Amino acid sequence: MGRYFPLFVDLEGKKVVVVGAGTIAERRIRTLLGFGARITVIAPEAVDQIQTLAAEKELVWRREAWSGAAEELLPGSVFVLTAVDDPAVNGAVWRACKARGIPVNRADDRSRCDFYFPGVAEGGGVTVGVTAGGKNHRLAREVTEKLKKWLAEI
Numbered sequence: 001m002g003r004y005f006p007l008f009v010d011l012e013g014k015k016v017v018v019v020g021a022g023t024i025a026e027r028r029i030r031t032l033l034g035f036g037a038r039i040t041v042i043a044p045e046a047v048d049q050i051q052t053l054a055a056e057k058e059l060v061w062r063r064e065a066w067s068g069a070a071e072e073l074l075p076g077s078v079f080v081l082t083a084v085d086d087p088a089v090n091g092a093v094w095r096a097c098k099a100r101g102i103p104v105n106r107a108d109d110r111s112r113c114d115f116y117f118p119g120v121a122e123g124g125g126v127t128v129g130v131t132a133g134g135k136n137h138r139l140a141r142e143v144t145e146k147l148k149k150w151l152a153e154i
């Protein structure tokens with residue numbers, strides 16, 4: 001795998017589908033909401049924070065397991081994140097997205113990501129996305145934290 005190009009995407013008012021509503025989905029949803037995305041979450045169970053966001057109408061939670069019927073929710077999604085604790089489900093979501101040409105990120109398999117979810121640092125009107133090329137999320141976090149501190153000072 002080569003290096004990934006850092007693309008900056010306008011998400012304001014745009015649809016993003018997230019499959020799974022656990023710890024990883026919640027962290028990523030928070031980041032995406034900060035960029036104005038209109039999020040639909042598909043999962044039978046959700047962590048409290050996602051339930052609260054749904055109750056506050058910050059996102060739409062479809063309380064259902066991934067299925068063929070849920071595929072109808074994919075069209076129009078700028079990209080899809082799948083962060084389910086079951087590789088079979090993540091694989092099914094991945095295939096459905098590939099069949100429709102929708103960029104997809106599988107949180108459990110770096111080799112099945114059309115894009116990586118970056119560490120995001122913002123400050124002083126600057127947005128930085130950090131990746132270690134899929135090979136070292138700890139390093140990505142460390143660099144992101146340093147950048148956040150540095151950006152807060154400018």
Ligand SMILES: C[C@@]1(CC(=O)O)C2=NC(=C\c3[nH]c(c(CCC(=O)O)c3CC(=O)O)Cc3[nH]c(c(CC(=O)O)c3CCC(=O)O)/C=C3\N/C(=C\2)[C@@H](CCC(=O)O)[C@]3(C)CC(=O)O)/[C@H]1CCC(=O)O
Binds near residue numbers: 107111113120134
């Ligand atoms: C940067 C950050 C953004 C974010 O996630 O928000 C991020 N991972 C973060 C944290 C983190 N990741 C993992 C743990 C738990 C384990 C631990 O503690 O060590 C924790 C810690 C935690 O969750 O606290 C495990 C893990 N990660 C991946 C796999 C699958 C694989 O490698 O194949 C597995 C094994 C899963 C399993 O066990 O099945 C894959 C990916 N993770 C990526 C991004 C993508 C680019 C990475 C890069 O740049 O190199 C990439 C390649 C694809 C993608 O998912 O986009 C964020 C840190 C920044 C922050 O927190 O601010």
Ligand SMILES: NC(=O)c1ccc[n+]([C@@H]2O[C@H](COP(=O)([O-])OP(=O)(O)OC[C@H]3O[C@@H](n4cnc5c(N)ncnc54)[C@H](O)[C@@H]3O)[C@@H](O)[C@H]2O)c1
Binds near residue numbers: 089
């Ligand atoms: N990329 C990363 O940074 C990273 C970090 C840690 C873990 N992971 C991977 O991400 C996966 C999710 O981690 P987590 O900690 O958020 O898990 P979690 O257990 O907190 O959440 C799993 C979610 O998947 C949902 N789910 C289960 N079956 C489903 C189905 N059939 N259809 C739709 N949703 C379903 C559950 O309801 C729950 O909301 C892990 O299995 C791991 O492989 C990735």
